[in-house]
Amino acid sequence: MDIRGLGYIGITAEDVDEWRPYGEMLGAAVADDRAGLRLRFDERPYRVLVGAGADGLAFAGWELPDSAALESAAAQLTAAGLTIDRGSVEECEHRLVRGLLRVTDPGGFVLELFHGPILDHRRFVSPAGISGFTMGAHGMGHIVLGTPALDASISFYTSVLGFQISDYWRPGDEDVVFLRCNQRHHSLALVPAPEPALYHFMVEARTLDDVGYTLDRHIDAGTPISMTLGKHTNDHMVSFYSRSPAGFDVEFGCGGLLVDDATWTVTQITEPSFWGHRSPTA
Numbered sequence: 001m002d003i004r005g006l007g008y009i010g011i012t013a014e015d016v017d018e019w020r021p022y023g024e025m026l027g028a029a030v031a032d033d034r035a036g037l038r039l040r041f042d043e044r045p046y047r048v049l050v051g052a053g054a055d056g057l058a059f060a061g062w063e064l065p066d067s068a069a070l071e072s073a074a075a076q077l078t079a080a081g082l083t084i085d086r087g088s089v090e091e092c093e094h095r096l097v098r099g100l101l102r103v104t105d106p107g108g109f110v111l112e113l114f115h116g117p118i119l120d121h122r123r124f125v126s127p128a129g130i131s132g133f134t135m136g137a138h139g140m141g142h143i144v145l146g147t148p149a150l151d152a153s154i155s156f157y158t159s160v161l162g163f164q165i166s167d168y169w170r171p172g173d174e175d176v177v178f179l180r181c182n183q184r185h186h187s188l189a190l191v192p193a194p195e196p197a198l199y200h201f202m203v204e205a206r207t208l209d210d211v212g213y214t215l216d217r218h219i220d221a222g223t224p225i226s227m228t229l230g231k232h233t234n235d236h237m238v239s240f241y242s243r244s245p246a247g248f249d250v251e252f253g254c255g256g257l258l259v260d261d262a263t264w265t266v267t268q269i270t271e272p273s274f275w276g277h278r279s280p281t282a
Contacts, residue, residue: 001073001162003181005139006188007063007117008046008095009201011246012053018245019050025217026203026252027130027210034094041133041203045096045120047140048201055246057198059102059110060143061095062161062181063117070099070115077103080160087112106156107147108196128217134204134256138184141202141251146193150174153190163188166259167234168268178234183258185235200241200249204256208238211254218242230276233269241277 013019016036023030028039028048038046051058064070077084087100098116105111126132135141147153154177157163163179166186170176178186191199205211211229218225224243231238239253 001076001160002065002069003073003113003161003163004063004065005137005182005184006060006141006143007114008044008049008061008140009143010049010051010058010061011198012051012056012058013246014053014055015245016050016052021221022223022245023048023050024127025214025221025223026250027126027128027133027205027214029124029127040120040124041140042124042135043119043121044117044135044140047135047203055248057109057143057145059112061097061100061112061114063139064113064115066115067099070101070113073113074101076160077101082160087114105147106149106152107145107190108149109145109147128214130205130210130214132206134206134254138182138204138258139187141204142184142187142189143201144189144191144199146191146195146197146199148192148194148196150177150190150192154179157188157190164261165266166264167266169234169270169272170268171272180259183260185257185259198248200251202237202239202251202253204237205252205254208254211238211240211252214252215240225280227277228280230273230278232273232277233271239277 023039031038036051039048041047085102096118097114100114166178166180168175174192177190179188226249227241229240236257237253239251241249
């Protein structure tokens with residue numbers, strides 16, 4: 001399957017309005033949507049949709065190159081015994097894509113496979129003065145999901161969807177698995193958990209100054225910092241984590257590692273960070 005990247009995510013929040021100032025603090029241009037809010041970070045009209053509901057992940061949109069790839073994906077999913085749901089014309093219009101289908105992964109997360117994103121050619125200007133975000137061919141960033149079906153999920157994402165494992169981390173009795181579908185070190189990480197949960201999503205800014213200014217804005221606004229500035233061992237991202245209004249974290253970083261498939265080998269990290277990424281209360 002030819003998945004090119006994480007195109008967008010949809011989240012639900014008990015207080016949608018809180019995401020307006022929070023999104024702007026992240027550097028996004030926030031606009032009203034018929035179901036809530038849109039957070040724009042680049043030439044796409046949105047990368048994050050926020051709707052009303054219990055706090056959490058509503059869906060993850062994975063991008064395919066064209067309609068033929070979407071039809072091929074539908075055939076592969078059906079052959080694997082999975083149930084697919086075709087997006088209606090109205091749903092595609094809301095997502096601003098030319099076509100999509102839905103499937104649920106073994107952990108219970110809804111995936112939207114889509115093609116033909118409709119662009120916004122107005123120049124993106126961050127209200128917070130961010131110089132730009134590293135998205136494009138690498139997708140919007142990554143998501144980290146807690147799943148009660150780790151082994152089945154790894155098999156689903158690798159054998160059916162075509163993701164590759166970048167590396168592992170084993171902090172306890174089970175693995176945390178980092179998976180990629182483009183040069184970004186990971187667009188998805190899977191963590192063993194008793195119930196499905198979105199742990200965090202990540203957006204990558206272009207410069208360290210962007211990260212520093214954004215951290216300052218969080219501190220000035222009194223937004224909880226979940227993990228201090230640090231550098232990860234596997235993707236080399238320099239980042240901090242803040243607690244979103246929906247209760248999960250958002251990682252904001254820069255300098256993420258790009259993988260060369262010709263030379264990359266899968267390893268197991270023994271620490272998540274070279275330095276930093278500490279709890280402020282520790």
